[in-house]
Each structure stands twice: as structure tokens, then as C-alpha cells.
Amino acid sequence: MASRADAVPMGGTAEYGIWRVILASAVGTMIEWYDFYIFGSLAAVLALKFYPPGNDTFAYIAYLATFAVGFLVRPFGALFFGRIGDLVGRKYAFLVTLTIMGGATFLIGLMPTYTSAGWFAPVTLILIRILQGLALGGEYGGAAVYVAEHVPDNKRGFYTSFIQITATLGLFVSLLVILATQYLTKDNFNDWGWRVPFLISIILVSISLYIRLKMKESPIFASIKSAGMTSTQPLTDAFGKWENLKRVLISLFGATAGQGVVWYTGQFYALFYLQTILKVNTKTANIIIAVALFCAMPFFTVFGAISDRIGRKWLMLGACLLAVVTYIPIYKAMQSAAGNNVVTVKSSRNKVTGAISLTPMTIDPATNAQVPAKEAPNPNMPMLVFLVFIQVIYVCMVYGPIAAYLVEAFPAKIRYTSLSLPYHIGNGVFGGLLPLIGLSSCAATGNILAGLYYPMIVASMTFVVGGLLLKETHGHKIWDEVGGMK
DSSP states (O other): OOOGGGGOOOSHHHHHHHHHHHHHHHHHHHHHHHHHHHHHHTHHHHHHHHSOTTOHHHHHHHHHHHHHHHHHTHHHHHHHHHHHHHHTOHHHHHHHHHHHHHHHHHHHHHOOOHHHHTTHHHHHHHHHHHHHHHHHHHHHHHHHHHHHTTSOGGGHHHHHHHHHHHHHHHHHHHHHHHHHHTTSOHHHHHHTGGGHHHHHHHHHHHHHHHHHHTSOOOHHHHHHHHTTOSOSOHHHHHHSSHHHHHHHHHHIIIIIHHHHHHHHIIIIIHHHIIIIISOOOHHHHHHHHHHHHHHHTHHHHHHHHHHHHHOSHHHHHHHHHHHHHHHHHHHHHHHHHHOSOEEEEEEEEOTTTOOEEEEEEEEETTTTEEEEOOOOSSOOHHHHHHHHHHHHHHHHHHHTTHHHHHHHHSOGGGHHHHHHHHHHIIIIIIITTHHHHHHHHHHHHOOTTGGGHHHHHHHHHHHHHHHHHOOOOTTOOHHHHHHTOO
């Protein structure tokens, strides 16, 4: 049986062992996020590759719908692989998820286009996207639990925060790849260059698999498995019993829903707002987001470490409250920093596809009439980087400690299953729907700030529910819980 000492290394060789665990978990998880986001980052190009030519709007919408499928199936992946992780083991589950994600992404790089394969191309792409979503649904819980069950109780927030960096790092790397591809000629990129980001991921996946195969099972899971204390029905124990289901619901509405919208607002919606509403050049907008992410990423570990000292709950809820109070002023400042005086948007609906297109409008100083805004000629990049950086700091505050909270909130024998579902509903549904809801809100009202109402409402809900019902888990000794099992 694994001993408690295996999970609380304090220095020297043992400390090196912790970093190997973190490296094995974090690299694979970052690659999975990269694979997931590169699909969306290349939407404008790949839409025309995999859907019928002649109607660019339809192709783009169909591709985005395919992208959305990956978000919608994430909770199902959480249930499926969470059950495996609680029945068979954490290590086995996230070896499988990494293999599926890596293989699926590599296949996209080999896919025939619509021109050469007809409807086989988009149908196969949807199936691959489903596999990606299922794999990501199982990956995060496995990585977070695996690391958390190896590290000392008093440093769990700090060590698990390195897993939290991986989602933002994956987005950051995908943006770098997009910027790098712009050095290819347009013809080369359209011909074969778009395949490169997908194909190279198999090299990274292979390295990560090699590292993970050498790792041992989580010492806590090894202990409960050798003692015959694992759950035989993880789904029933996690969601069929009110005591644990209540924890799941409180974690969803009092933590992960708010965390999801803060994460997607500070990174994805900020990028959408710059490109679509403020008409900042696509390359410039990508650079702004990438620089802000690079500067803010170390703060995931800062806030993870702070949560080890002062607690997880109010740090996470404080980020939600700051988002509610400051989003409107921040986005007004972004509007000013763009420099092209966008004041409203007008929407039009395509009669054939039903797609909504937005036209940002500005005021013509000569006539005082609204006219379509031009591309921002000279945006204040340092100010825009700073304003996005502030939003990503909120992301760090709520996301840095949340893995430690989720691990500590649920019992070991159903931990993988229990924490994965609220995490992926909070992020994949509440967070993943934010760009669509934000776009629709702006289109319906003409108000360029209307897209912020949804994340502000959800973050407010999380602040209230979490403030009243969320328990502080800081200081919870998860090995004591295992020792107390009967």
C-alpha cells in the first residue's frame, strides 16, 4: 500500500519527484488545450476547406457550430473518463485522454478537404471534434487530481496552479502559431501550411505520453484501491446521493460557473471585442492578447500560493465581484484606446443562412451622422495590453486556486467523477456559450457593451451562491480522509 509519506515530499529528491509529476501532467494538458483552441483559432481559413464552396457565411457558421460541439460534449467526457479514473485509476484515464486528443488532432492535419472528398470531410471533422471534446472533458480532472494527490496539503494551491496555467498557455501557444503562419505566403498556407499546426502536435503528444507512462499511480488512489475502498458505482455515488450531489451543485453555481465566464471574458471575449466590435486588425489583436497572457500567466501560481495561506473561497469570489464591478469601465476604456470611436453596432441577417453580421458604427464629425467604422488606424497597444492584462489577473485569481478547491471538496473514491462534471459545465457551457451570447446581445441591442451583461450576471450569481453556501476547503487534509475510510 502507498504510504502517506509518498504524498507529502518536502525537499531534495522528493521535491524533484513532485516537479516530474507536475511536468508530466501539465505538458500533456497544455497540449490538449492547444489542440482544442487551434481548431477555433484557424476558423476563418478552415471553414472554407471543409464546407461547400460558394457561400463563405454558411461555411463559417457551420465550422463554428462544429467548434461548439467540442464544448457541448465536454461534460459527457467528464462523466465517462471520470468514472474510469475512479474505477481504474487517474493515470490510466489521462493516458487514454491524451492519446485520443493527440490522435484526433493529428488526423485533422491529414484530412481531405470538401473539394476532394465532398461531405465525407465535414462529417468526419464533426466526429473528430466530438472525440476532442470527450478527451478534454476527461483530461482536466485527471491531471488536477493526479497532481493534488501527490503534493503536501499546505502547498496544494501552489502546485495545482501549474495545471491551471495550461489552459491559458495552450491558448497563448495557439496564438503564436497563428502569428507564425502569417510568414508563409497566402498560397502556401492555403495549400498545405494550415495542416502544420495539427501535425506537429503529435510530436509533443508522443513526448508527453512517454513521460506519463513512466509515472506511478496517484498514492491516494493506490491506497484506497489496495484496501478495496474504491467506489464500484462512481456515477451513482457522485450524483445519486444528495450529500455529494449538493456539493456538485454548489461547486457549479458557487464557483465554476463564475470562473468559466471570467475566464472566457478575459481572454476569448476580449479578443472577439477587439477584432469584431472595435475593428482592431486581426494580427494586432492577437499580439495584444498574447502579450497580456504572457505577462499575466505567472500570477496563476501567485494566487494559487496565496490561497494556501488565506483560503480559496474569498479569493475566487473576490475575482467574480471585481469582474462585475469593473468590466464596463474596462471595456469603455478599450473602446477609447482603439481610437476609431466605435459607438454602436448595426446588425443584418442573411436571408439565406439566417446568419447575423455586425457592422461597427462611428460618428462622422462633418455630418454628425453614424457611418461604418474603419479599421482602427493607430490603436493604443500598451493601453489595450494593460486593460486585457487586468482581466487576465481576474482569471488568475479565480482559476489559480480552483483545482485545489475542487479536489478538496470531494471524497477520494469519487473525486475524479465529482469534480469533472461541475468544472466542464461551468467552463464548457457557461463559459463556452459566452461568445455566442455576447454577439447576440450586441446584435439585438446595438450596444457594444451588451455582451458583458451575461458574464456579469453569471459572476454575480456565483458571488451570491458561493458567499452563502461554498465551504472553505483550505487546510483540508485529504490523507486523513483516506485513513478514516471504513
